[in-house]
Amino acid sequence: MGVGLVFVSHSALIAEGLVQLAAQMAPDVRLLAAGGDDDGGIGTSATRVEEAIRAADGGDGVAVLGDLGSAILTAETVVELLDDPPAAGVRVLDRPLAEGGVAAALAAQAGDGLDAVCRAAAGERADEPAPAADGLSPLEREVVLEDPDGLHARPAADLVRTVSGFDAAVTVQGTDARSLLAVLALGLRQGARVRVAATGPDADAALQAVAALLERR
Template sequence: MSLRRPGGPGRTESTTGLVLVSHSALLAAGVVELAAQMAPDVVLRPAGGTDDARLGTSFDVVERAVAAELDAGCDGVVILADIGSARMTAESVVEALEDSRVVLAGGAFVEGAVAAAVAAQTGGSVRDVVAAAAAATRQVQDELDPEQPRGVTGSDASNDRAAVPTASGAVSRRVRVTNPQGLHARPAATLAQLAASFDAEVTIDGVDAGSLLSLMGLGLTQGLEVTLAATGPEAHEAIDAVAHTFESGFGEL
């Protein structure tokens, strides 16, 4: 696996590796496989099962995976764990290492790992990667809450180039996906960060533009048209900035 610094040597992006801990070696390896698909340059290591290939977790297995990632040149390592002893063993390793570069993330194992891997792929620091796992987990929780339906598309869009104020004080605009690869992991992460940087609630086809997994879930491919909407003090600025990244093909044209 190649280890690429996403922004090149002159940039400040971090190289954060992930260790996936589960009772099941198969499960840990499967999550690595899934996450690697969206984060081909991130160092991902499974640490599932015991030393003698049983179901369970081992301090040594987790510790070796963390050490291997640091040896591979990672600036930091985020550990994700599933249930029971996986989490407790990972905690024990973090406690024993006393190394601020090594952190255990909370949250859902699969969703958290995918979001964390994408955040790492885009140069996220240990903190960014842990935050991505947490955000993905909150999204899972939101899906359980019937009071907050997600993915509902606002259909009152206008085709005008300018942002259109609506009755509720929101602004919206239609934009098209222009780059050949569509909204894949890297631009989705950039977009999510951009949307979150404004004092505004920004949605794309009704989903939270600040949520990486929501954006990925839209499956936006080249040529599709979407509705951007924003409310809040910086709604106009946010819409302009987000629309601009769409129009510029996320810097890939």
């Protein structure tokens, strides 16, 4: 079923909005909001967090992200007191709720395990890249970024999903193309000349797919 995610916020609207945002890029992932206190006001609710963790558990673990320190504390307390925790475990992550949550959701959408999903939320490599075949140099290509808005959130998410479908290690401007946060940090604008490199069994196919995505308006 894949790793599930829970967004814990002091505001129910923020938590629900982040679920909607992440669902646009990771439609197959169990995404749950646990926002507000027990009465729907500003605050956190241990009951809501526990219910969300239960609902997000599909058998492969749950990652929980919070917006402020007390949200993290509430989530950690809930996890410690679970009588019957998810078999694959629950991780509470003190990472940026929006950027980290979307990055984690993309990793979960790609089928990565709990460890890799947590690394993705931190902006680290979601999974180990495929090694270069027989020590060959990476295939490289330079393309012009055509999207008028540059490599913003949605096309960056498309890039991460595309790369995750190949048995290849792909870099964009020397940055791991499987890391959403690393790709966004490049700040690439329309008209930028982008260097794409790939190694591994599917290097050529991955390179062609990434080039087509970057050259698409």
